[in-house]
Amino acid sequence: MDKNNDIKIDHMAKIYGNASLVVKIRDRKVKQCRLHIVESSRFFERMMKAKRFDEARRLAPRICGICSASHNITAIMAAEDALGIEPSSQVKRMREALIMGGMVQSHALQLYFLALPDYMGYGGILDMADKWPEHVDRAFRLKRLGNDVIQSLGGRPTHPVTTNIGRFTNIPDKHELDGLLGSLKKGLKDGKATVKLFSSFNQPEFEREKAMGALSDGKSYSILSGSPVIDGNEIKQEDFTKEVQTEERSYSTSKFIKHGRSEYMVGPLARMNANHKHLSPAAMSALKASGLRLPNHNSFNANVARAVEVVHSIETCMDVIKKIKPGLETKEKDGLKRLKKAVKPVRGCAITEAPRGMLYHEYTIGRDGFIVDSNIITPTAQNLIPIEADLRAFLPSVVSRPKQTKEKTITEIEKLIRSYDPCISCATHFLDVVFG
């Protein structure tokens, strides 16, 4: 490649939402590297205002179709935090299984539909149907498995409906749960094959040390429990917005989030580094077999971590589903009582691990039960600075490879961006910024 070069990827394919990348290379050095987020904004935080506290669980999932279960559950948990409602342990476990189903669905899509074609040299997964039917079939089986879990527990595969403040309004019958358990059991094999496949690819040597952020409770692979730990510092959930800063950039309709002065990465690799000791048995042995060294700072390895999480999610789901007791909790927990006693609006927040990393929801609810203020921080907004920093560090080594063409460079760049699995729809859910 020439030593001076400009790369522009316009409306990049195979990521969620619309983003373009502009890179300027002068004298084999990266002069500029910007991820232009060109998705239009949807003002979700503004729309939440004057909605009743249980309305957020309906609106928030519509931020993003692929992690709708995570948005839904996080919105409910934040409202519960504000209203002082403690759901039963069965409800908590079922929520966790729902999110795990979402993980399987989202990870299967990212790994097979978005990432795999890059590694195998195809334009899309359907192109692979002829030569690699086993991969394509597995992709659809895993994706369907994730869907089935959300469908059974949440009522439908996207934008769950049975989840509610303090309870589920429907519990699948034993027959359905047994069927689900059977498919999960079969899915475990597919999960292991996925780890094997993704650990077989040669990842570029690209270790760049950076801060990581993940939930941690010290005793499990935290999804709905624990406190956020960023770069080794434990933060109280309610202090999260004080600890992280938002930055606005003229070329982006998304905010960029950082901790203190530093970037931090969230998502499967961050979770794996923090909590791998608490993986399920099958996931633990898959991790060992994959040869992934931990802690790991090679962003490409997020794909391997993601595959291990598929195994972990399937196995954890099986555990939860085995323990589900029939019978609904019909008693609606009345959070309004607390509201009536309150002298001023109550604030509540929740952080969960969504497929792409930590997801923060916060609602301030007035005495009448209607939302006066809200704030949502999505995983992708936290990952934007590390993505740009990674690209800046990675590009010089790529462009100086012998016989490097522009096409090959672009493939490598896209591989790196896709390993973060950015969700631009999520990142641009809000926007209060006013452009000139």
Add this chain to the structure above:
Amino acid sequence: MKNRVANKETDKENEKKKLKAGIFSFTCCEGCQLQIMDLWDRLVQVLEFVDIAHFKLAQEDNVISDMDLAIVEGAIATKEEAEKLKEIRKKAGLLIAIGECAVSGGIPAMRTVNIGGFTRPKGMLEKTAGIDQHVKVDYRLRGCPVEREEFLNMVVGLAVGKVPQEVNEPVCMECNRREIECLMLKGIPCMGPMTCAGCNALCPSVGIPCEGCRGTTEDAAIEQVRERCLEVGASMRMVRNAIERFSSKRLEEEMKKAIERRNADRNAGDAKERNSEEGSLHG
């Protein structure tokens, strides 16, 4: 690298007969595209007679070229989106709107009735609205998200020349058919009476009131549904929340009419009627 359709090379003669389709996404959560993705293994069978020219979430090479069928999700929020949509319309034989965002503006359109008093970002249109506000739409598929079977039936049907029929009856009819106990009768406010059916009464079947995600039926009596919800104990604001969710456009039209009526009343000096009108719409 670009053997996009698995059996492209083997049946080149059939190439010309293939239906060429594109899938496009505007302002939305991309949940409807995901439903299509989920159908892909079944679509592969369909793909024997459909060639996908544009599907940004699933393939590398995407062009807006002449096509028989354009499938569009998402609402139109910016000038740029409106331009792109017009270009798609020009190149497409048939254009289908899938999902509430594309059909009526959906959740993104809530900003139109809900948010005022701020400077619009550059390039953003005054209203976020469904695609029919900008181009002619041939067929619509409602829902947030769309029902997969419905989508598959429509595409397969179109490919063999079948004209899709739109559902225009309320969810109540499906509850009746499935013998699901009426939530309104149990005192739970439900959007079923004014919402387009087609979901097989999914939410009421699991004990949840209809949230209206398939938009309002053409002859929906919003005023009556509102009154009924109030009767069973919902507050005015809750009812407004519920209607606003997926029927913001209708709500806006109603508000406009109400204001006109109010002004007319004011002129006539009929204070009594005015108060009740105001209450029911802005509560």
